[in-house]
Amino acid sequence: MVLPCLGLLLVFAYWPVVRGAFLSLHGTDLLGNPTRFVGAANYIELVTDPRLRRALVTTAVITALSVLLAVGGALAAALPLRRAARRPRAVVSVLLSLPFAYSAAAASAVFAGLFAPAVGTINELLAGIGVGGPQWLESPVWALLSISVATAWYEFGFSFLVLLAALNQIDQQVIEAAALDGASGLRTAWSVIIPMLRPSLVFLLVTQTISGLQVFTQVQVLTRGGPADATSTVVYELYRRAFGEALPSFGSASALALVLLLAVLVVTGVQFLIVRRSA
Amino acid sequence: MTRARFGSVLRWLWLVAISAVIAFPVYVTVVTALLPQGDVASGRLIPIPTRLTLDNLREALQSAPLAEQYLVSVLVTVLQSGAQLVTAVLAAYAFAFPRWRGRGVVFAVVLATLAIPGESLVIPNFELVTALGLRNTLLGIAVPYLAAGYAVFLLRQAFLDQPRETWEAARMDGCGDLRALLHVVLPMARPQLVTAAMWCALSAWNGYFWPLLITDSPDRRTIQVGLAQLVVEQATTPAVIYAGTLLVLLPTLLLVLLGQRFLLRGLASRVTT
Numbered sequence: 001m002v003l004p005c006l007g008l009l010l011v012f013a014y015w016p017v018v019r020g021a022f023l024s025l026h027g028t029d030l031l032g033n034p035t036r037f038v039g040a041a042n043y044i045e046l047v048t049d050p051r052l053r054r055a056l057v058t059t060a061v062i063t064a065l066s067v068l069l070a071v072g073g074a075l076a077a078a079l080p081l082r083r084a085a086r087r088p089r090a091v092v093s094v095l096l097s098l099p100f101a102y103s104a105a106a107a108s109a110v111f112a113g114l115f116a117p118a119v120g121t122i123n124e125l126l127a128g129i130g131v132g133g134p135q136w137l138e139s140p141v142w143a144l145l146s147i148s149v150a151t152a153w154y155e156f157g158f159s160f161l162v163l164l165a166a167l168n169q170i171d172q173q174v175i176e177a178a179a180l181d182g183a184s185g186l187r188t189a190w191s192v193i194i195p196m197l198r199p200s201l202v203f204l205l206v207t208q209t210i211s212g213l214q215v216f217t218q219v220q221v222l223t224r225g226g227p228a229d230a231t232s233t234v235v236y237e238l239y240r241r242a243f244g245e246a247l248p249s250f251g252s253a254s255a256l257a258l259v260l261l262l263a264v265l266v267v268t269g270v271q272f273l274i275v276r277r278s279a
Numbered sequence: 280m281t282r283a284r285f286g287s288v289l290r291w292l293w294l295v296a297i298s299a300v301i302a303f304p305v306y307v308t309v310v311t312a313l314l315p316q317g318d319v320a321s322g323r324l325i326p327i328p329t330r331l332t333l334d335n336l337r338e339a340l341q342s343a344p345l346a347e348q349y350l351v352s353v354l355v356t357v358l359q360s361g362a363q364l365v366t367a368v369l370a371a372y373a374f375a376f377p378r379w380r381g382r383g384v385v386f387a388v389v390l391a392t393l394a395i396p397g398e399s400l401v402i403p404n405f406e407l408v409t410a411l412g413l414r415n416t417l418l419g420i421a422v423p424y425l426a427a428g429y430a431v432f433l434l435r436q437a438f439l440d441q442p443r444e445t446w447e448a449a450r451m452d453g454c455g456d457l458r459a460l461l462h463v464v465l466p467m468a469r470p471q472l473v474t475a476a477m478w479c480a481l482s483a484w485n486g487y488f489w490p491l492l493i494t495d496s497p498d499r500r501t502i503q504v505g506l507a508q509l510v511v512e513q514a515t516t517p518a519v520i521y522a523g524t525l526l527v528l529l530p531t532l533l534l535v536l537l538g539q540r541f542l543l544r545g546l547a548s549r550v551t552t
Contacts, residue, residue: 001456002385005370008426013392016403023402032406077297080290094536095298098305101532103485105503109524110304112510113311113517121307156301157535162550165543185286203550214398217487221507235398235488242402243492250402257399268394 017261024254032248042255051229052256055237062148062233063212069152071204074159075197079189082167093164100157104217107154112222115146140230143223147231150218155211159204166200167193198278206271210264234260308528311521312336335522342515344498345523348505351417352484355501359421360479367430367475372460374431375438376446386435392428401492408493415499420490424483429549430475436548437471438464474545477538484530502527 024042026034046052077096081089099107114121115136123133136146170193178188194201216235219225225232225240232240234256242253313331340346373379374386404423413419441464449463465472490501497505506523509515534542 001369001373002382002389005366005426005431006385006389008366009389009392009428012404012407012423012426013395013400014388016400016407017395019403019406020399073297077294077301080294083290084294092294092298095302097535097539098302098532101528101535103487103503103527103531105485105487105507106524106527107304109506109510109520109527110308113521114304114307116517153301153304161539161543162546165547166550169547200550210396214396216398217507220491221510224511238398238401239488239492242405254402257402260396261399264396264399265394 020254020257020261023250024252024258026251028248028250028252032250034251038251042252043259045252046255046259051232052237054229055232055234058144058231059213059215059233059235061144062151062215062231063209065145065148066151066155066212066215067205067208069149070155070159070208071201073152073156074163074204075194075201078160078163078167079193081164082193083185096160097157097164099153099155100161102154102157104154105221107150108218108221111146111150111153111218115150115222137223138227140227143227143231147215147218147222150222151212151215154218155208159208162200162204163197166197170196199275202271202274206267209267213260213263213267308521308524311518312525314518316516316518335518336526339519339522339526342519345502345505345526347498348500348502349526351420351499352502354417355420355486355490356480356483358417359424359483360476362421362425363427363430363479363483364472364476366426367434368460368465368472370426370431371434371438372456372464374435375441376443376459376464377456389428389431393432398488401489404489405492413493415494415496417499419493420486420501421483423489424486427479427482430479433471433475433478433545433548434468437468441467470541470544473538474541477534477541478545481531481534481542 023034025037025039027036027038029035046056074096081092084092102110116123120133120136122136126133134142137143174196175188175192178192183192214235215233216239219231219233219236220239223231225236238253238256238260241249241256312335313333314335315330315332316335340349370389374382400423408414408419408422411419411422413422445463445467446459449459454463485503486501487503487507491504491507494500494504497508500508502523506520506527509520509523
């Protein structure tokens with residue numbers, strides 16, 4: 001009974017890892033077939049090619065910014081909500097969980113409209129209060145920030161839902177006891193509630209870091225990696241090398257894929273160690 | 280004003296501000312999609328109920344092959360999440376009830392796929408699906424994802440929480456594995472089955488990278504890819520793009536609003552593991 005599931009996973013998850021490792025050690029011909037063995041050349045390229053090196057850094061920046069904004073923002077929203085009255089709390093909870101309904105493509109479509117230079121909603125609002133907004137997606141720094149904000153917004157919904165669920169499970173008596181002992185609201189949040197949220201926070205940091213490492217859709221829709229490669233990420237570079245150029249380079253794209261896999265495994269391993277140690 | 284009152288006012292100011300920022304893109308989506316195009320172009324974002332219109336939605340469905348793409352997305356979602364559920368139910372049963380040598384190892388092999396990012400597998404899968412002659416087809420979009428480690432994990436947990444005696448009694452009465460699964464085990468796991476189905480459907484509906492790579496004719500693509508293409512090519516007005524976004528959003532929005540209880544249950548079990 002386990003065979004259909006196991007078979008499918010072996011063919012479509014494990015075999016590709018093996019095949020990808022093989023491809024990454026070979027060159028690629030015009031049709032995308034592997035040619036001669038090139039050793040570590042595709043991996044050395046990752047370090048020496050400035051565009052690839054930049055993609056690694058960009059991915060790290062987008063990941064760090066969006067994880068901080070999304071998880072930090074969700075925590076800053078969920079904590080004060082705990083002490084609100086039932087009705088308004090329900091309304092705010094629904095509003096704050098809305099981004100979770102968006103797919104990466106839908107979120108990108110919306111932010112394309114918000115960030116558009118001349119007719120974009122954000123710049124129109126800014127013009128309304130007499131501020132000239134920047135060309136969000138046209139300058140390297142703003143584009144990087146815009147992508148990070150769009151990513152953070154889209155990840156906020158999930159983070160908020162996870163924290164809300166965790167907060168609802170905290171024993172109210174513990175919090176009341178802290179209040180009776182004279183702890184202020186902020187102090188209770190910091191020394192009682194946040195430590196109790198630790199498993200959820202670790203879970204969020206790990207899953208959102210992993211999804212940050214895989215950022216692709218926002219980049220492809222909003223900037224196509226530009227301007228001047230400023231927003232090209234690991235997965236976008238993989239896409240460009242394997243599928244976006246006239247001459248596909250499955251070899252070097254596979255090396256990128258393997259680096260991505262290793263990075264995700266390392267993050268997962270770290271989570272495993274943290275959970276182990278606190279258990 | 281007492282200090283507590285002051286704190287409460289401050290708290291609400293903060294909550295209102297953050298809700299406004301987070302909900303703003305959603306508001307823009309809905310309002311732009313449902314207002315006449317002239318209103319939005321002239322920066323009028325406060326909707327007047329009498330002016331609401333379905334024209335943009337109609338135009339979106341007629342302009343690009345969005346209607347065909349919608350159908351492709353629905354079919355892919357049904358096929359992919361249906362297959363994931365069936366394979367996961369069978370596997371979870373085998374992991375939870377019968378005792379057999381090596382089941383721990385096999386379960387670890389299945390579970391480990393949760394740590395493999397799908398993006399790192401696309402090149403070999405692209406070769407494979409092309410070799411199978413499934414490029415640019417519905418089946419080609421779904422075929423690498425007919426089994427999902429996450430669903431197995433969730434359902435196995437649900438099955439393990441059931442009293443083993445019930446299953447043993449059913450077996451004693453001469454039930455085969457399949458009958459025990461269908462008539463004894465599954466009816467007791469209905470809530471978790473709903474949770475698993477929702478997560479499977481959500482990820483199938485929202486998929487982007489793989490459907491983008493494996494399809495190339497517009498009418499064979501999923502709605503997610505079609506929508507993104509509309510944006511990239513700038514071939515249409517913002518109103519039509521937002522109308523398309525609203526269409527993409529509709530099923531998942533309903534899921535988040537009505538099915539939140541079930542989605543959260545699926546999360547809780549992942550946090551604690």
